[in-house]
Amino acid sequence: MISSTATVTFDSLDLDCGVTLAPVDCAYETYGTLNSEKSNGILVAHAFSGDAHAAGDGGWWGNMIGPGKGFDTDQYFVICANVLGGCRGTTGPGSINPATNGPWGMTFPVITISDMVRLQKKLIDHLGIARLLAVAGGSMGGMQALEWAVSYPDQVLAALPIATTHRHSAQQIAFNEVGRQAIMADPDWQGGNYYDRRPPARGLAVARMVGHITYMSDESMREKFGRRLRNSDEFEVESYLRYRGYKFVDRFDANSYIYITRAMDIYDLTQHGSLPSLFENIDTRFLVISFTSDWLYPSYQSLEIVSALRSRNCDVAYVNLQSAYGHDAFLVEVKEQTELVTGFLKSTAREASVGRK
């Protein structure tokens, strides 16, 4: 499956903070073919450090998107866009501010999950899709799936929020804050004005190392590394973390790290009302998935969403998948997720076609 990233530029985007960004680039990829009724579109939303390249070689959800896979590109038209605030083609703090002709840096306006979704909505409109079959995503991608269902309930038939929450806990905020502090503690950060110099590589690498620990489970780390030594005075887990940390620097912008984690932290679906009240009169079907060993987005957070949906008689299936992979499980547990997603999308498509008759 060959796909390349396309970019569409929109005149403007109104943000929750009151600022209007103009213009706004949105980088995206698509896989599969949009049918003539334009009814088979599925938006896949990436997690914090992902990008538009969801499928094919090196795609972050390559094991879930493709011919015959969970998001079967023989049947569905799958879309993935780099989020607002990102650094992989969509407008973010590393983009040029037309007012100054220099990079935005930390003068980039505060962005939210709903701003990200508002930009995705423009993309979907641009693609001529009036109604998505589904929006799916794990972690921050799951927040976007939730936000889609609540903001555009008539434009999304099904939502698949995976390993996610409707708002961060103090612990989740704390881990993100440590990452931000690590970046800002790096003298190379320079208040975010480093685009013509060397980036805050050491700070960003440390931030990523913290992240990696939280994505794995105690058990999966024990199995993967144990106490094995790489050489006489270094544990394998240490060199792994450093390697992953510094590798991350090559593909990610430190200011995007700050802006996007901030968007996750301030995300709180209940700021517009109680969770049950938000799900009132929503016809969107839900498949909620969590993973037993995910301690970063613990299952109880998925259950909060499920309970609220059930209290309003929404159509919701919930599975707490047995897994040792921690938060990473949504990227790894292919077999179980494939079965769940395949069945759920099939029944959604069937209901949609019945509904249209």
Added chain:
Amino acid sequence: MISSTATVTFDSLDLDCGVTLAPVDCAYETYGTLNSEKSNGILVAHAFSGDAHAAGDGGWWGNMIGPGKGFDTDQYFVICANVLGGCRGTTGPGSINPATNGPWGMTFPVITISDMVRLQKKLIDHLGIARLLAVAGGSMGGMQALEWAVSYPDQVLAALPIATTHRHSAQQIAFNEVGRQAIMADPDWQGGNYYDRRPPARGLAVARMVGHITYMSDESMREKFGRRLRNSDEFEVESYLRYRGYKFVDRFDANSYIYITRAMDIYDLTQHGSLPSLFENIDTRFLVISFTSDWLYPSYQSLEIVSALRSRNCDVAYVNLQSAYGHDAFLVEVKEQTELVTGFLKSTAREASVGRK
């Protein structure tokens, strides 16, 4: 209770790495009175960032040590020493290397938990105590309690390893490594040669922030901070972490952080044999305590110790205390710990006096 830190200087200390440190300072405090038989001495070992000041105003275990408390200073003579490698009076990387007349920095030899215990043994000998009634400690202090029981089984009647493990898991090593990397990423660290300049405050603060998250539980953070804001764009948990992080810099040395966390990571009681084999022929009595919400030193790690002790018919009591405080619980759950420790020490003292008859 008034106590001040004393320092004793020993001619030398042989280290596991083969180096002999000479001379070696050991800072310690004592509380209560050593009886004429010198049979009521209890060594309390501090955790990673603690020091000799265990009791009294600001003492790290002030709620557990004192007249009528768990470690009752009306009955027992309680000793606490700053660990080898520390920065609060005992020789560590910030001390002067007599060979160069400058601070050791990163030329300080690698130290181990058993080196720490060997120095404590010298202190106990210096105090004229042939046999300790007990050695107690939480976290890294618990490692020392275990090490005492295995290295000097005839000189310690009872061991109280609390919220600890006989060897770090990959996850525990990983969190320590992130702290070390944060310090070493700070340009002010200068390869450890910062003693005549400003210390790597930002790196050390970030390291401490990570630590603080791991000491608390998801639940205790939710209860303490939730999503409360400190001001319009800052969560309370964020300012708390930053405050605690930078406050730590005033009292702790970054190189000590590196050396002591390293000692914890390389600690592996089983390098001398299987855990059950190490407990063979040990008469030391054990009280092992863990806490249900401690995810940094999970209860299963205490259970590994307990199972090995039971397999050798050692005298062991184990309690997995219900607590929401996470790893911090050993410093916070006073009531339950006091009851357990009081009863355990009382029966130990009784058996000791019977044994002497």
